[in-house]
Amino acid sequence: MPQEGSVKDRQTMEVTFWGTRGSISTPGRGTEKYGGNTPCVSVTVGDIQIILDAGTGIRNLGLEVDGESIGKEKISRFHLFLSHTHWDHIQGLPFFQPLYEPHAHLTVYGSRKKGRFLSSILKGQMDVDYFPIGLSELAATLDIQEISSRVIRLGPVMVDWEEQSFHPGGSVRYRLSLNGKKIVYATDVELDRLYEPTISKREREAHLKRYIKFVENADILIADGQYTEEEYPKKAGWGHTSIPVLIDLALQAQVRQLAIFHHDPRRLDAEIDDLWRMGLERIKAKGSHMTLFWAREGMTLAI
Amino acid sequence: MQAKALVTGGMMKVKFWGTRGSIAVPGRDTIKYGGNTTCVEVMLEGDIRVIIDAGTGIRPLGESLEPLRPNLDIYLLITHIHWDHILGFPFFEPVYWKNCRINIDGAPTCMKGLRYPFDNMMGDGFFPVKFHELNAQINYLDRLRHGPLVLGDTVVVEKIDLQHPQGGYGFKFKQGNKTLVFISDNELRLDGWRGQTVKDFVRFSEGADLLIHDSQYLPEEMEAKKGWGHSDYLTVLDTGIQAGVGRLVLFHHDPSRKDSQLDEIVATCKKKAKERGTSLEIDAAREGETIEV
Numbered sequence: 001m002p003q004e005g006s007v008k009d010r011q012t013m014e015v016t017f018w019g020t021r022g023s024i025s026t027p028g029r030g031t032e033k034y035g036g037n038t039p040c041v042s043v044t045v046g047d048i049q050i051i052l053d054a055g056t057g058i059r060n061l062g063l064e065v066d067g068e069s070i071g072k073e074k075i076s077r078f079h080l081f082l083s084h085t086h087w088d089h090i091q092g093l094p095f096f097q098p099l100y101e102p103h104a105h106l107t108v109y110g111s112r113k114k115g116r117f118l119s120s121i122l123k124g125q126m127d128v129d130y131f132p133i134g135l136s137e138l139a140a141t142l143d144i145q146e147i148s149s150r151v152i153r154l155g156p157v158m159v160d161w162e163e164q165s166f167h168p169g170g171s172v173r174y175r176l177s178l179n180g181k182k183i184v185y186a187t188d189v190e191l192d193r194l195y196e197p198t199i200s201k202r203e204r205e206a207h208l209k210r211y212i213k214f215v216e217n218a219d220i221l222i223a224d225g226q227y228t229e230e231e232y233p234k235k236a237g238w239g240h241t242s243i244p245v246l247i248d249l250a251l252q253a254q255v256r257q258l259a260i261f262h263h264d265p266r267r268l269d270a271e272i273d274d275l276w277r278m279g280l281e282r283i284k285a286k287g288s289h290m291t292l293f294w295a296r297e298g299m300t301l302a303i
Numbered sequence: 304m305q306a307k308a309l310v311t312g313g314m315m316k317v318k319f320w321g322t323r324g325s326i327a328v329p330g331r332d333t334i335k336y337g338g339n340t341t342c343v344e345v346m347l348e349g350d351i352r353v354i355i356d357a358g359t360g361i362r363p364l365g366e367s368l369e370p371l372r373p374n375l376d377i378y379l380l381i382t383h384i385h386w387d388h389i390l391g392f393p394f395f396e397p398v399y400w401k402n403c404r405i406n407i408d409g410a411p412t413c414m415k416g417l418r419y420p421f422d423n424m425m426g427d428g429f430f431p432v433k434f435h436e437l438n439a440q441i442n443y444l445d446r447l448r449h450g451p452l453v454l455g456d457t458v459v460v461e462k463i464d465l466q467h468p469q470g471g472y473g474f475k476f477k478q479g480n481k482t483l484v485f486i487s488d489n490e491l492r493l494d495g496w497r498g499q500t501v502k503d504f505v506r507f508s509e510g511a512d513l514l515i516h517d518s519q520y521l522p523e524e525m526e527a528k529k530g531w532g533h534s535d536y537l538t539v540l541d542t543g544i545q546a547g548v549g550r551l552v553l554f555h556h557d558p559s560r561k562d563s564q565l566d567e568i569v570a571t572c573k574k575k576a577k578e579r580g581t582s583l584e585i586d587a588a589r590e591g592e593t594i595e596v
Contacts, residue, residue: 037327
């Protein structure tokens with residue numbers, strides 16, 4: 001870390017959780033603390049606005065930025081990176097207020113490894129049978145890109161990505177780097193599958209090596225830990241990771257803080273508090289000082 | 304079967320599991336009236352349980368049915384297939400239960416809408432389970448578009464076409480001398496584009512014990528939202544008064560509407576009703592609440 005850097009060196013990435021819940025929104029008293037909106041995380045560096053996934057949480061993000069910055073002469077630019085296009089990760093998009101502002105510009109990045117083009121998936125979501133407003137009726141400029149280059153540069157921020165192996169239909173993990181700091185967003189992946197007997201030792205090691213290399217030394221790893229160890233066997237194949245597997249991999253990769261994400265819709269706040277306690281014990285027992293928490297809607301961190 | 308009858312003495316019961324329109328809105332500002340999208344449970348004579356719409360509220364409703372898992376027989380009526388009315392279906396636990404029969408009817412596109420989240424929508428055909436693999440027996444009754452649907456010995460369900468983009472149905476439940484009308488996603492206006500005017504909805508709701516109606520907007524928002532297929536609460540109030548209903552429940556709350564604003568809307572409606580000298584009872588639908596008719 002720089003001792004006395006330039007202004008640029010001192011820039012931080014501000015991470016805010018707008019939606020932390022997996023699969024489906026879960027409004028109500030039981031989820032007030034950790035939140036009921038589906039995945040959306042914003043990362044802001046100066047005036048660069050990066051958004052990870054567009055679950056229902058993106059609605060509140062849109063309302064906040066709309067009040068602050070849009071509708072003036074200046075163009076507001078947003079860069080939205082989609083982990084994949086399962087409904088819980090894109091359903092908030094039509095409710096992202098800046099899309100209805102002519103001064104907004106949104107670039108959507110997603111995997112090209114799909115049977116259908118990203119733009120047609122997003123158009124399908126707003127198909128007239130299911131949603132009354134079409135994608136072409138939006139006032140904002142929308143630029144939908146299937147990622148082709150290894151690295152995307154947004155000012156001083158570098159974004160690189162990797163396809164994840166274990167999620168029905170596939171998913172992508174992203175890494176945002178700025179001055180040696182790293183944020184990794186790796187949700188909707190079933191890392192438990194690595195330990196299935198059907199996977200050969202060689203294959204397992206190759207997968208592990210690739211995963212660890214990508215998340216290694218992350219200042220924060222935001223990752224899918226939807227299931228408990230007990231729940232996982234019943235949900236094998238659904239594309240999500242169990243908590244102990246995630247914690248152990250994060251320890252192995254020497255992650256600095258692990259934000260467990262994509263909470264199961266059934267999980268109440270009190271249960272997460274208990275899981276948190278157990279998770280901390282697990283880390284302590286392994287002699288590590290990794291910071292561990294369950295992502296809470298509304299929480300902001302500076303990285 | 305159930306030890307206790309769902310309802311007795313000719314009564315109907317309605318429970319709200321999702322009251323919100325357009326998109327689920329979790330958070331502190333929606334705790335009282337609820338943040339889940341449309342789902343209403345109607346309990347009738349003869350242990351008949353009808354669910355209206357499969358918005359996100361159908362997930363907790365499904366969990367509540369766990370005690371009936373050994374043998375569950377229910378009806379699911381779909382008003383229309385906009386996302387906020389069908390998205391909860393893959394998260395409705397009973398679809399994965401073997402001894403479960405779900406009898407479906409409603410808008411003519413209802414089966415297409417219920418299939419879509421499984422076979423298509425969760426990206427491009429990769430929800431882990433396919434619609435045809437569901438354990439529950441899912442039967443499409445296909446009755447309502449031809450005429451009334453009769454449930455058991457005493458219940459008749461009728462439909463009315465909605466003023467809503469891409470259309471849809473409102474429902475009327477008649478049981479003995481009790482009438483319940485549920486109309487969501489409907490724009491009450493004098494020049495209805497489907498040939499229906501306020502008069503038709505007044506006639507359909509005439510004398511109902513309970514009218515549950517979409518009232519997503521404020522009167523001052525209507526100009527900007529004309530044609531979106533939702534009503535403002537004053538027009539709904541007026542319709543309820545004209546139809547002489549016993550009780551009016553405002554429904555399909557706008558995602559931006561906070562609990563405190565809904566409290567104000569209800570207070571305004573009550574005041575206006577009083578000024579007009581009616582005894583109409585008025586409330587806004589609250590998630591988790593049960594109303595007896």
